Amino acid sequence: MTAPTYDLGKLHGGLRLQGNKQESTTQPILEVPVPSQLVLPIEQHVGEPAQPVVGVGDYVLKGQLIAEPDGELGAPVHASSSGTVVAIERWPVSRRHGDKAPCIVIECDGKDAAVPSSAIPDYQSQAPADLLLRILDGGIVGLGGAVFPTAQKLMQARTCDTEYLILNGVECEPYISCDDVLMRERAPEILSGAQVLMHALQINVCYVAVESDKPEALMRLGEALAELDDDRIVLKQVPTIYPSGGEDQLVQLVTNREVPSGGLPTDVGCIVQNVGTAAAIHDWILRSEPLISRVTTITGDGVVSPVNIRARIGTPIEEVIKLAGGYTDHVKHLIIGGPMTGKSVTTDEVPLVKASNCVLAISDTAPEGDELACIRCGDCAAVCPVQLLPQQLFWYACADDEKKLREFGLIDCIECGCCDLVCPSHIPLTADFRIAKGRIRELADEKARAERARHRFEARNQRLEHEQQEREAELTRQKDSAKSAGPAAIAEILKRKQQDKKDDPR
Amino acid sequence: MKFERREAPYWSPQANVASLMLQVLAALVPAAIAHVWFFGPGFIFNLLVAAIFALAGEAFMMWVRRRPLEVALSDYSALVTAALLAFALPSLTPWWVTATGALFGVVVAKHLYGGLGFNIFNPAMAGYVVILVTFPMYLNLWVAPRMGDIDYQHLTILQTLVFTLTGNLPDALGFDAVTRATPLDVMKSGLNNMATATEIRANPVMGDFGGRGWEWIGNFLALGGFWLLIKKIIRWQIPVGVGVGLLGPAFIMYLVDPGTSPGPGFHLFAGATILCAFFIATDPVSAATSPKGRLIYGLGIGFLIWCIRRWGSYADGVAFAVLIMNMAVPAIDYLTRPRIVGHDEGVEADG
Numbered sequence: 113m114t115a116p117t118y119d120l121g122k123l124h125g126g127l128r129l130q131g132n133k134q135e136s137t138t139q140p141i142l143e144v145p146v147p148s149q150l151v152l153p154i155e156q157h158v159g160e161p162a163q164p165v166v167g168v169g170d171y172v173l174k175g176q177l178i179a180e181p182d183g184e185l186g187a188p189v190h191a192s193s194s195g196t197v198v199a200i201e202r203w204p205v206s207r208r209h210g211d212k213a214p215c216i217v218i219e220c221d222g223k224d225a226a227v228p229s230s231a232i233p234d235y236q237s238q239a240p241a242d243l244l245l246r247i248l249d250g251g252i253v254g255l256g257g258a259v260f261p262t263a264q265k266l267m268q269a270r271t272c273d274t275e276y277l278i279l280n281g282v283e284c285e286p287y288i289s290c291d292d293v294l295m296r297e298r299a300p301e302i303l304s305g306a307q308v309l310m311h312a313l314q315i316n317v318c319y320v321a322v323e324s325d326k327p328e329a330l331m332r333l334g335e336a337l338a339e340l341d342d343d344r345i346v347l348k349q350v351p352t353i354y355p356s357g358g359e360d361q362l363v364q365l366v367t368n369r370e371v372p373s374g375g376l377p378t379d380v381g382c383i384v385q386n387v388g389t390a391a392a393i394h395d396w397i398l399r400s401e402p403l404i405s406r407v408t409t410i411t412g413d414g415v416v417s418p419v420n421i422r423a424r425i426g427t428p429i430e431e432v433i434k435l436a437g438g439y440t441d442h443v444k445h446l447i448i449g450g451p452m453t454g455k456s457v458t459t460d461e462v463p464l465v466k467a468s469n470c471v472l473a474i475s476d477t478a479p480e481g482d483e484l485a486c487i488r489c490g491d492c493a494a495v496c497p498v499q500l501l502p503q504q505l506f507w508y509a510c511a512d513d514e515k516k517l518r519e520f521g522l523i524d525c526i527e528c529g530c531c532d533l534v535c536p537s538h539i540p541l542t543a544d545f546r547i548a549k550g551r552i553r554e555l556a557d558e559k560a561r562a563e564r565a566r567h568r569f570e571a572r573n574q575r576l577e578h579e580q581q582e583r584e585a586e587l588t589r590q591k592d593s594a595k596s597a598g599p600a601a602i603a604e605i606l607k608r609k610q611q612d613k614k615d616d617p618r
Numbered sequence: 619m620k621f622e623r624r625e626a627p628y629w630s631p632q633a634n635v636a637s638l639m640l641q642v643l644a645a646l647v648p649a650a651i652a653h654v655w656f657f658g659p660g661f662i663f664n665l666l667v668a669a670i671f672a673l674a675g676e677a678f679m680m681w682v683r684r685r686p687l688e689v690a691l692s693d694y695s696a697l698v699t700a701a702l703l704a705f706a707l708p709s710l711t712p713w714w715v716t717a718t719g720a721l722f723g724v725v726v727a728k729h730l731y732g733g734l735g736f737n738i739f740n741p742a743m744a745g746y747v748v749i750l751v752t753f754p755m756y757l758n759l760w761v762a763p764r765m766g767d768i769d770y771q772h773l774t775i776l777q778t779l780v781f782t783l784t785g786n787l788p789d790a791l792g793f794d795a796v797t798r799a800t801p802l803d804v805m806k807s808g809l810n811n812m813a814t815a816t817e818i819r820a821n822p823v824m825g826d827f828g829g830r831g832w833e834w835i836g837n838f839l840a841l842g843g844f845w846l847l848i849k850k851i852i853r854w855q856i857p858v859g860v861g862v863g864l865l866g867p868a869f870i871m872y873l874v875d876p877g878t879s880p881g882p883g884f885h886l887f888a889g890a891t892i893l894c895a896f897f898i899a900t901d902p903v904s905a906a907t908s909p910k911g912r913l914i915y916g917l918g919i920g921f922l923i924w925c926i927r928r929w930g931s932y933a934d935g936v937a938f939a940v941l942i943m944n945m946a947v948p949a950i951d952y953l954t955r956p957r958i959v960g961h962d963e964g965v966e967a968d969g
Contacts, residue, residue, distance in 0.1 A: 124959065129629070286629070360960070373960035430619065439619065446621040447628055456623045474628060482689060484635055485735030490853070490907040491633070498959045503907060504951070521958040529627030536633040537735070543625035 121368025123361055125495040126353040127530050129452075131325055133289040136411045136418040141293050142435055143422050146193045150218040150426035151463040152178065153205045157253045157261050159185025164216055170197045174226040175402055178216055181248070187261040188251040192404040192424035195220035206448035206455055206462045215463070218426070231400035235308055240270070243312040243397070250396035251403045251466075255388035256280060256291075256357075257449060259467045262389055266312055268378060274315055275381040278366055279306055279390055281322040281329065282350055282357030285450035288470040290407040291387050293420045295322065295329035298391055299336035305390030306345060308397050313383065318345045319366050320387070325352040354452065355528040359384045361497055373524050388469075408464055410436040414443030414473025423464050429471055430460040439473060447472040452529040484537035492531035492541060498524050502531040502541050509548040514555055522548055635734075639694035641851055645842030646701055646897065652838045653705070656763045656831030659775045660709030663782040667713045668700035671720035679729035695734050699723050702742035705893055706937070710759035710778065710797065712785035718752065719745035739944045740904045743937040750937065756785075762798035762823070763831030801829030801888045802933035805880055814877040819884070828887025836892040843896025852900040855909055859916015860895040861886070864924045871928075885924065889934035894919065898936065904944045911947075911954035918943045 155161035160183035166172055172191040179189040198219045202212035235243060248263035279302070283291040295302060306318050320337075322330050333347055350356050350365050360371040362384060369380035377384050388406065395401040404425055411418035416437025423432055429446075433439060447454040448462065450470050464471075492502035500521050508516040522545060531541045594601065653661045676696040680687045690696070703719050723745025731737045750757055761773065773781070773796055777788050787796065799807070801824050808818035818824070827833050846852045864885055871879040885891060890898070899905060899919050906915040919939045926935025 364959070370960050373958065375960070444622055445624055445628060446619075447626075449626075451629050452627040454626055454628070456621070456625070456628070458621050458623050460619050460621070472628070482686075484689065484693065485733065487635060487638075487735050487903050488905070488907050489638070489902040490909075490912075491850075493907065493956070494853075494909075499956045500958060501908065501955060504955075520955070521961070524958050524960060527626075529629070532627050533629055533632055535631060536635045536638050538631050538634065540625060542627060546625075 120348070120350060120366065121364050123353065123356060123365050123497060124499045125497045125530065126355060126361075127495055127533060128352065129286045129354050129533075131352070132287045132411070133292065133325070136287070136409050136420055137289045137293055137296075139419055141297055141407055141420045141422050144424065144427060144432055144435060146220050146222055146224055146424065147427045147431050148220055149198075149428070150192050150195070150220060150424060151203050151428060152189055152192065152216045152218065152426040153203070153463065153465055154179045154189055154214050154216065156189065156425070156466045157185065157187040157259045159183050159187070159261060159264075161214065162186055162189050164200055166197050166216065168197050168199060171195070172197060172218060174224055175400075175404060176227050177249075178218075181261075185261055185264055187253050187263075188249065188402075189216070190251050190402040190404050191218060192426050193218070193220045194223050194225040204457070204459050204462050206457050206465065206468065229400040231398055233398055235397050236311055238311075240312050240314055243308070244270070246397065247312065247393060249402070250392070252389060252392050252396060253403070253466050254386055255392060255406060255466065255469065256359075256386035257453070257467055257469050258359075262385070262393070265383065265385075266309070268376070269313055269383040272378040273381055274313060274378055274383050275317060276367060276383070277306065277309055277313060277315055277318040278362060278377075278382055278384045279318060279320040279387050280357060280359070280362055280384050281320060281326070281333075281387040282362060283326070284323060284352070284354045284357035285452050285470075286354070287411050287472055288409050288450045289411075290409045290420055290469050292326045292329050294388055294391060294407050295326065296332050299329075299332040300339070301394045302387045302390045303333070303336050303340055303342070303345060304398065305392070305394035307340075307342065308393050309385060309390060310344060316344050319348050320345060321348045321350050321362055321366050323352045323356065324349050354530065355497055355526070358497065358526055358528065360526070373521070403466060406464075406466060406468070408432070408468050409470040410473075411470065412443075412447075412472040412474040414440055414446070414475060416440055425466055426463045428461060428463050432464065432471065433460060433473070440475075442475040443473045444476050445474050447474065453527065483539055486535075486537055486539060489536060491534040491536070495530040495534050497528060497530065498526060500525060502545075505548075506539060506541055506544060509544050512548075512551065514552055517548055517552060522552065525549070635693045635695070638851055639698050641849060642698050642846065642897065643694065643701060645846050646705070646839075648841055649705070649835050649838035649893075650701075652831075652835045653709075656834065657709040657761055658764075658773060658778055660711065660761070660773075660778045660782065661704060663713075663779060664707045664709070664711050664716050665701060665704035667716040667782065668703045668707075668720045669697055671717040672696040672700040672703075672724045675721045675724035676729070679725055679733070683729065683733070685733070690733070693734060696724055699728070699741045699745070702893070702898055703745055705897075706742065706746045706890060708757060708760040708797075710761060710773075710781050711756055713782055714785075715749050715753045715756045719749040721745075722748045735903055737903055738947070740898060740901050740940050742901075743898060743940045746937045747941060750932075758799075758803070759793065759797050760800050761796055763829070798823055800933065801825070801832060801884075802927065805884070805888070806927075806933045809878055815880045816876070819880070824884075825887075827883040828885070828889075828891075832889075833887040836887045839892045839896060843892065846896065846900075852896065853909070853912065855912035856900045856905060856916040856919075857895040859913045859918075860891070860899050860920040860923075861916075863917035863920020863922075864891060865920070867921060867924045879928075885927070889927075890936040891923065894923070894936040894940065898940055899943075904940075904947065906947050906950045906954070908951060908954045908956055910956070911950045914950050914954060915943055915947065918946060 162179035163182045164179045166178045174193045176191045178191050181188050195218045199217040203215040205213045244266055252262040253259040281291050281295050363371050363377045363382045371377050372379055392403050407422050409420050419436050447456050486503050505520050525545050527542050529542045673696050676690050680690045723741035727739045727741040727744035728737045825833050865882040868885040869882045872881040906912050922939035923935045
C-alpha cells in the first residue's frame with residue numbers, strides 16, 4: 113500500500129469532537145431494496161429546479177431522465193427504479209426544513225428495469241469538454257452536502273488556472289460515516305473517478321485527504337493506490353479536527369493556501385470534490401449509472417441499530433429507518449445531515465435526496481439552563497476556523513448593525529457551529545448569524561428594489577420632462593414660424609377663419 | 619412520525635457560566651486557606667459579609683429589573699466578586715466597609731450597567747476603589763503576618779469578629795499594637811524618607827521577596843491561576859501581559875537605579891500582583907477579548923501598577939490600573955481584531 117503524507121497547512125481554531133462514528137461502521141453498507149414508492153424532488157441541487165419531462169401515467173425505466181436542468185446551475189433528475197409516475201405534486205422535503213416542494217412520485221413495479229447502458233470505458237479518448245457535458249447528463253452534484261452541480265463546478269475550474277484536484281474524504285462532522293465506509297468498500301472506484309476527473313480537468317495532481325480517525329479507509333485507499341500505480345494521486349492524512357472538511361478549510365490544510373473571502377478554491381488553483389462524488393463519476397462514466405443512489409448514514413441514539421445504507425434517491429426516510437431497527441422510545445428530533453450543520457425536519461415522510469449524507473435521530477440535546485448574557489470569554493473566537501469574533505458579531509447582530517456586521521466578516525461565517533458549542537452562556541450564535549445573514553440579504557434585496565424603483569421614477573420624470581420640453585419646443589416653433597411668416601400670413605389665417613364662419617353660420 | 623424542529627447545531631454545549639465561576643472560586647481556595655493562616659480569621663468574616671451583601675445586592679437588582687432571580691444567583695458571579703473583594707481587604711475590616719464595597723460593585727458597577735456581561739468595570743475593583751477613597755483609614759488595618767520573630771499582638775477569633783461587627787478593638791489595644799504596615803507601605807514610606815531599597819528590605823516584614831505571608835499567598839494564588847490556565851478557563855495573554863508590563867520596567871529600573879527601585883521579585887510578590895494577573899484582570903466581561911488585545915490589556919495594567927507604585931500616592935495600584943484599562947477595552951478590541959481568513963492584512967471586509 114501507499115502511505116499517506118502529512119505535510120499540511122495551518123487551520124485556526126476548530127474542535128475535537130467525540131466522533132460517535134463507530135456505531136454505524138461495524139457493518140458493511142446495507143443495500144436497501146426497491147421501495148414501493150419513490151419521491152423525487154425536482155430541486156436537489158443549488159440552482160433552479162429541474163423541469164419535469166414526464167407526465168402522470170408515464171412508465172419510466174431505471175436511469176431514465178425525468179426532469180431536465182433549467183438555468184445555469186441546473187442538474188437533471190433520473191428515475192431511481194422502473195415504474196409509473198403517479199403524481200407530480202408538492203411533498204415534504206428536507207431542503208426547505210420539511211416544507212413542501214414539487215416532487216415526481218413513482219409507483220415502482222419492482223422489476224428495476226434499466227435504460228440501455230451507454231458507458232464510455234475509453235473516456236481517455238474523449239475530449240475533456242465532451243466529458244464535462246457527459247458528466248452534466250449524469251445528474252451528479254456534490255455529495256458532501258452542498259449539492260453544487262459537479263459538471264458546472266468542473267467547467268468553472270477549466271476556465272481557471274487549476275493545479276490541484278482535492279478529493280475530500282475528511283468527513284469531520286460527528287456521527288456521519290458514509291464517506292468512511294465508502295472509502296473502505298469502494299476505494300478503487302473512488303480513485304478511478306479521480307482519474308476521470310483529472311482527465312476532464314486536464315490536471316496532474318490529485319490529493320486524497322482523509323481524517324486520521326479513519327485508519328481502515330486510509331489503508332484501503334493506500335492498497336488501491338498501490339495497485340493503480342498512478343503517481344499523480346497522493347494520499348494525505350489530515351488531523352481529526354472539526355471542521356477540517358469544510359471546502360475552504362481543506363484547501364488551507366492541504367495546500368496552505370487561503371481561499372479569498374467571497375472567492376472559490378479555484379482562485380488559489382484548487383478544486384475540491386467529495387469522495388462520494390468521485391465514485392458517482394466513476395459509476396456514471398464507466399458503468400452508465402447516473403446519480404440514482406447514494407450511501408447514507410442512519411444513526412443517533414434515536415435509532416435502534418445505526419447503520420450505513422445504500423438507498424435509491426427518493427426512498428422515504430421512514431423506510432430506511434426500519435432497516436436501522438426503527439426508532440428508540442426517546443427519539444425527539446430528526447435531522448437530515450450531521451449534528452453540527454444538519455437540518456431538523458418535522459416528519460420522516462421526507463425522501464432521501466442527493467444531499468442526504470446522514471439521517472440523525474436523536475433524543476433531547478437542548479442545553480440545560482437558559483441563554484445567558486455573553487460574558488465575553490472569547491472562547492468562540494478561539495475556535496472559529498475563519499478567525500471571526502463571534503461575540504462581537506453577536507453584539508452587532510442584536511443591534512441589527514449591517515455595516516458593522518459586514519466589517520466584522522459575517523459573510524465569511526461558514527456556520528460550522530463551533531462557537532455554539534463552547535459558549536458558556538449557551539447563546540445560539542450560529543442560528544443568530546444565519547438570521548442576520550438572511551437579514552443582510554433581505555436588506556440588499558430591498559436596496560436593489562429601492563434602487564430599481566428610484567431608477568424607474570427618475571426615468572419617468574426624465575421622460576415627462578422631455579415630453580414637456582418637446583411640447584414647449586413645438587409651441588415656440590409654431591409661434592416662431594407664425595411670426596416669421598409675417599403680417600401676410602396672419603391676414604391669411606384671419607381670412608380663413610372668417611371663411612370658416614361663413615360656411616358654418618351657427 | 620412527527621418530530622420537533624430545532625436549529626443546528628444539535629450538540630450539548632461544553633461549558634456553562636456557573637461551572638466557570640465555580641472553578642474560579644475553587645482555584646482561590648488554597649490561597650484563602652493561606653490567607654487565614656497568615657493573617658487570621660478576619661478574611662473569613664470579610665468573605666461572609668461580602669458574599670451576603672453581594673448576593674443581596676444581586677437579588678435586589680434582579681427584583682428591581684424584573685428579571686428571574688434564580689438565573690443571576692445561580693451563576694455564582696456575585697460570589698466571585700465577593701471573594702476578590704475579600705482578598706483585597708485587610709483582615710480587620712468593619713462590616714459596613716465591606717458591605718459598601720460589595721453593594722457598590724454589584725449594584726452600581728454591575729447591574730446599573732446591565733448586569734453580568736455588560737459591566738464595563740470590574741465590579742470587585744470598582745467596589746474596592748469606592749471604599750479606598752471613602753474609608754481610607756480602614757484599609758490599612760493589616761494585622762502582622764504569622765511569623766515567629768515578629769513581635770505583635772494576636773487577636774483571638776472572637777476579638778476579630780467583634781471588630782468586624784463593631785469596628786472596636788479590645789479596650790487595652792490600639793491599632794498600632796495589632797497592625798503592621800504592609801510591605802508596599804513600608805517600601806513607599808521608606809523611599810520617601812530617603813532610605814535605599816536594600817535598607818528597607820532588611821525589615822523582617824519584607825520576607826524573601828515581597829513580604830512575609832504575602833509571598834506564600836502569592837504562591838497559592840499562582841497555583842490556582844496555573845490550574846485555571848490548564849483548564850483553559852483563562853488564557854495566557856493577560857497574566858503574561860500583567861507580568862511583563864509590571865516586572866519589565868521594574869527590572870530595568872532595578873538595573874539602572876537599585877537604590878530607589880525595588881526589584882522585580884518584590885513587585886511580583888508584594889501587594890495584589892498575582893491576584894490581579896490571574897484572577898482580577900482575567901475577568902472576561904471587563905477585559906479585552908481578542909488574543910492580541912488581551913496581551914495589550916495585560917501589559918497596560920502591569921505598567922500602570924508599576925507607575926502607581928512608583929509615583930502614585932497609593933502604595934498599590936492594582937484597582938486603579940484595572941479600572942483605567944477597563945475604559946480602554948473598546949478601543950483595544952477595535953484595534954486588535956484578528957485578520958479574518960481569506961482577507962488581506964489590514965484590509966477591512968467588504969462593507
